[in-house]
Amino acid sequence: MKRRDFFTNSAAGLAIGPLSLFGKQNGHNTLSKVKQGAKNIIFMVSDGMSTGTLNMADLLLKRKHGRESSWMKLYTEQTGHRAFMETSSSNALVTDSAAGSSAWGGGKKVPNGNLNVNADGSFNKPILQKFKEAGKSVGCVTSVTITHATPAGFCINNKSRGDESEIAAQYLDLKFDVMMGGGAEFFLTEKRKDKTDLFGAYEKAGYNVARDRNAMIALSDVSKPILGIFCEGALPYSLDTFENSELQKAVPSLAEMTSKTLELVSKNKKGFAIQIEGGKVDWAAHSNDAGGLLYDQIAFDEAIKVALDFAAKDKETLVIITTDHGNANPGLFGGDKQFDLLQKFKHTNNWILGDLKEIPSPSQLIERIEFAQGYAIKTAEAERLLALFGSKNEHGLYITNKPLFRELASIQTRYTGIGWAGMDHSADYVELAMFGPGSEHLKPFVKNTDLHNWMLDMTGTAKV
Missing domain, CATH: 1.10.60 (Diphtheria Toxin Repressor; domain 2)
Known part of the structure; x- marks a missing residue:
């Protein structure tokens, strides 16, 4: 089956009926203080997604396939809830991905470049460590390197987001249940400066290590933590895989990784919390690459469909869909015929x-x-x-x-x-959508840091 055909329909059959988009205001709080409402969390990040990216991907899907995106369907069918979110870091209006993910992961704004490390050097405990201690299965899935800033912001503390070799080593002792993405160079003996065989170290520590798509598909043992690393660097752009059967065989799509991860972590009776990142959206925005941008946004939307279908059936899972910041602020300024070139x-x-x-x-x-x-x-x-x-x-x-x-x-x-407005991150307020138990309490405007305690509160997890 071709990757482009992996999911051909928009999110459908959602079991939850239409809901009010916004909760009531409660003083100056941007999120309600609510009782536990969800057992599981799926936190989805289209890294660097400006509003124009979401809009154009939806238009492309409608014109090419006759369907709307799963994200926009939450709005049009009023099965989800929507807000704006501010995205600043502790030292800048324009955040980077490290500070952006740390705001969610650690609950506090930190300087750009830092991963859950405050300006004074103190640490904020990452949220997946908290969920793991509470007995839940945890993990991250990304279309870039698993050691990149966005997954790392949910997992570890590090003063420098750029030290991905060190981050790869930091993951080892955490024994998170599922970690999948690219970045083999940070685990390979011949690529690491210290010549450590980190893949060997993970296997010795009891991990199941999957190095290609077939190995990932075969994964079933949830008694061991799983490390899936499918290539050096980031995964290929989705658009570039459409005509390349070898890439399709070797590297799973984001939707396929999401599906396998949910299959594995959902076996834990205490629940799970995972982060899913469409990281190449940000990379394409930085290079003003319209094809790379929109088709990777669509690949992210296919992963959204997997998550929403799971949550609609499960009824105990809160799906959070957002971005850490805008990037390059693309928009459509031409006519139908021009835009339809993207279909080719x-x-x-x-x-x-x-x-x-x-x-x-x-x-x-x-x-x-x-x-x-x-x-x-x-x-x-x-x-x-x-x-x-x-x-x-x-x-x-x-x-x-x-x-x-x-x-x-x-x-x-x-x-x-x-x-395009530029080639860099923006300070835009960004889209935030929720689906599932507790989403009805979402307020119209939130701070990025609010989501940390929100996830803990919704799952009844202690704020340690």
Whole structure:
């Protein structure tokens, strides 16, 4: 079965009827003080998702497949509850993912770059450690490296989000039930600076280690913690897997990882708490890559469907869906015909520019872009791009040549109608949606830190 066909229908059959979108205001509190309402938590993060990303992914699904996104269906059918959330860190209006995830994970705002470490050096205990101590199964699933800032913010304390090798080692003794994503280089002897065989250490400590999609599918033993690492670096962009059968065989989709994780952790009678991250949405936004952005948002939405279907049947699971911050603020400014070009995309900008072995001629670059995305740029536009090849004056996050990707995105606006406000995080208030027991108490506006105690309160977990 092709990955693009893994889920073909929007979230359906939700057992909970229409609910009021907002609770009543209660003084200055942004979330109600409520009694325990849920046994399980599924916390879903589309990292770096601006509102325009959510909107355009929904439009693309409607125009290409005739269905709305599972996220938007919560709103249109009024089966979920919605709020805005502010996203600042302790030292900036514009947060990074480390501080953003730590606000949820540790319950306090910390400086950008820190993982549950305050400005004075003190630690805030991560929420998955609290849930684990309460007897629940816990874990993280991501489309980027499992050691990246967003999963790490629910798991550990570290002064530097960038020390992913150390974070990989920190996970070992925690023995969280399921950890899945990319980042093999932080576990491999030949890739680590200290030459530690971290995969071997995990196996010696009693973990089941899965290194490809088939091994993940075969997982069934819940008596041992599970580490699933499926590639070096982040998982491939969803769009780039559609035409690549080898990638589809080797690397699971976010929806497949979510489904397997729920199958495993739901066997715990005391419940579970997991984080699911669509991390490549943020990476695509940083490079102004419309195809990468929207198809990875759709891949995240397929994981949402898995979570909502589980929660609708289970009736004891609270699903929280949000983002840590906006990024690049993309929007559709062109017409229908321009936007419909996205339906024909086969590859991302990262594939167009990042997989080149040598600098092409203008005609070769034009041909490559037309093959990948279905339109032919002009020779003058190709020449502008080629003039930026090898530029080293400005490096972008997750890309090696910021001016090159920025120029390609600018050219593409003429063909797709999609424009960008920048290439960095924004201070926007962001979407927050909830489904399941307790979601009816959600207020219209919350602070990011409020969600920490909210999850503990909803599950009756002690605030240790």
